[in-house]
Amino acid sequence: MRTQRTPLKGDEPAKYAWRPAPGELSIAAVRLGHGTDVDGAHEAHSHDFPGIAYFEAAGGVVRHGAQVRDAEAGDLFVIAPGDVMGRARNDDLHGARGWGVFFTADVLGRDTPGAHLAWRTHPLLFPFVHGGATGALRLSVPEEHRPEWTARVRALDDELRHRRDGYREAVSAHLTLLLVGVSRLAADVVGDLRENAEPLLAEVFDVIERRYAEPLSLREVAAAVSISPGHLTSTVRRRTGRTVQEWITERRMVQARRLLAVTDLPVGDVGRQVGITDAGYFARTFGKVHGMSPTRWRASGHLNTR
Template identity: 50%
Template sequence: MSEVARPVGYRAGVPVYHYRSAPETPPVSVLRFDATGGPGHGQRHIHDFPVLMYIERAGQMTLGDPPRPVLDGDAYVLAAGQVVDPTAVNAITAGRAVFFDPTALGEAGPSSSWRSHPLLLPFLHGIPSGLLRLRVPPARQPVWTATIAAIETELADRAVGYRQATLAHLTLLLVDVARLATDVVGDLRRSDEPLLAEVFDVIERRFTEPLSLRDVASNVGVTPGYLTTVVRQRTGRTVLDWITERRMVQARRLLAETGLPVSEIAHRVGIPDAGYFARVFRHSNGMTPRAWRRDAGGTPT
C-alpha cells in the first residue's frame, strides 16, 4: 500500500488498511505502477477506503476472478472492505492508483456517512473479487490521464490551496465514475444499502452519547447478530468500529479547532472517561490527543 495508508488490523489473516487521518497527510495520493509492482506490492489486502485504478497501457495484464484481459483505458473501482488480490497482475505497461480519504469530500460528511455519498456508491459494489471494471470512452481517456497528472503535480508542489485543488480534480474523476457505473449504483440502491444508511444515520444522531451495537440494532429493527453480519460483509468493519471512527472524526475536529480541554472533548464525543478516550484516540490515530492538537496547530490546553 501507499504511505498514506496504515494497517489497523487483520481479517482472516489479511491486513486491513485505513487512510491516515493526520494534518500533514494529503487527502488524495497517487501511486504509479508497472510490471515491477503494483498497489499492495503483490500481497492480498483489504482497505476500508475507496481506491480508483486507471490503466493507461495494459500490456498483457489480467485482473479479476477469473482473470480477464485488461484493455487500455480500463478503470477499476476497488471496493472498500473487499479482499484485493493484486497477484492477478501479470504485466502492466503504465497505470496509476488513486487513493483518497472519503471524509475529505465536502459533501461526504463524517466518516460514518461517506457511504451514502452519491459519487462514492460505486465503491460499495460488493463484487467478490473486489474489482468493478469500467470502460473509459476513448474521448475521455486523455482527460483522465491529464486529471491524474494534475493531482500528482499539486501533491508534488504543495502550493497554497493544493488540498482544495487535488479534491477538485478528484471530484471530476468521481463524476465520470458515477456516470459509467450507473447500473451498479442502481443495484446498490435496490440492495441492502438502505439498511446501512439507517445504521449510519443512528450513529450520526447518537455518537455523542453512550451507544452500543444493541442500541443501533434496536433503532433499525434488526437483531444485533444480523446487523453485525451485514455491516461487516458490506463495509469490512463492525458497527462499533464505525461508532468509534465517527467519534474520532469529531474529536480530531475539536482538538484542531477549539481550545477545549481533552476531558471535555472526550465527554462531547460520547466517551466520558478521559483516560479511556485517550487510549482509544491513540489506538485510532497513532498519537495522543495533545500530540494531535500540537501537530494540527490547535490551542494547547
C-alpha cells in the same frame, strides 16, 4: 499516504487503515505499472478507504480476491472499503500504465460527513457502496474520454506534489470531477445498488451519523433498525469488512481529529463531544487508532499544516 496495517486471525487478509496526521490532506495518487511498489500491495489485503485504479494502457493483471483479471486500456476498477485485493506479484502489471487514486471523503469538503461513512451517503461516492459483497466494480472509460481522464489524474498528482497556493481547493476539484466521471460510468450499477443491495446499510450509517456524539452501542443501533444485534453484526461485517462498533469508533475519531485540530478544547471535552464520556477511555481509544495520544497528535499539527 500513511497507513496502519491490522493483521487478522487465520486466513483473513490484513486491513489497511488511513490514519491522517494533523493537517494532512488524505488523498494519494500512485502510478501503476511495472515496478509499482505500494506498501501492502504484495499481500492479500483490504482498505477502510475507497479508491480507483485507472489503466491508460493494457498489460498485466489485477488480482481481486480469488479473481485474476487482465488489465485492458480504459479499465477503471472502483475499489470499495472492504474489497479484498489478492496477493500480487512483482510482474503483475508488466506493460501496464495507469494510476491509483486513494482518498477519504474529507477531501470533498468540510461539510462532507465522516471520512469513513460519507462514501455510503455522498451522491458521488455511491459507486463505492458494494464494500466486499460483489467484488471490485470494473468499468470501462470510452476511448474518446481517456485523454481527459489521464490529464485529470496527472493534474491531481501535480497539485499534490508541488502544493502551490490553493492546492487543497484544486485537489478537491480534480477529485470531484473524477468521481463525477465514475458516477456517470456506473449509473446503471448504482441504480441497482440503490434499489436492491444496501437499504439496511443506509439505515445503519444514518443512525451512526446522527448519534455518534452520544453513548451508542451495537444493541441501540440494532434496535433503531429493528433487527437483532447478531444479525446486524454479521451483515455489516460481511458487506463492509468491519463491525458496527468499528464504524462507530471510526466516525468518532474523524470528529475528534477535527476538534483537536481546530479548537483548544481540553482532551476530555473532545471525548465528550464525540460520545466518549470517560477521558481515559477516549485517550486510550485514540491512541490505539492513531499510535499516539490526543495531546501528542494535536502538538504535532504544526509539522503538517502547509
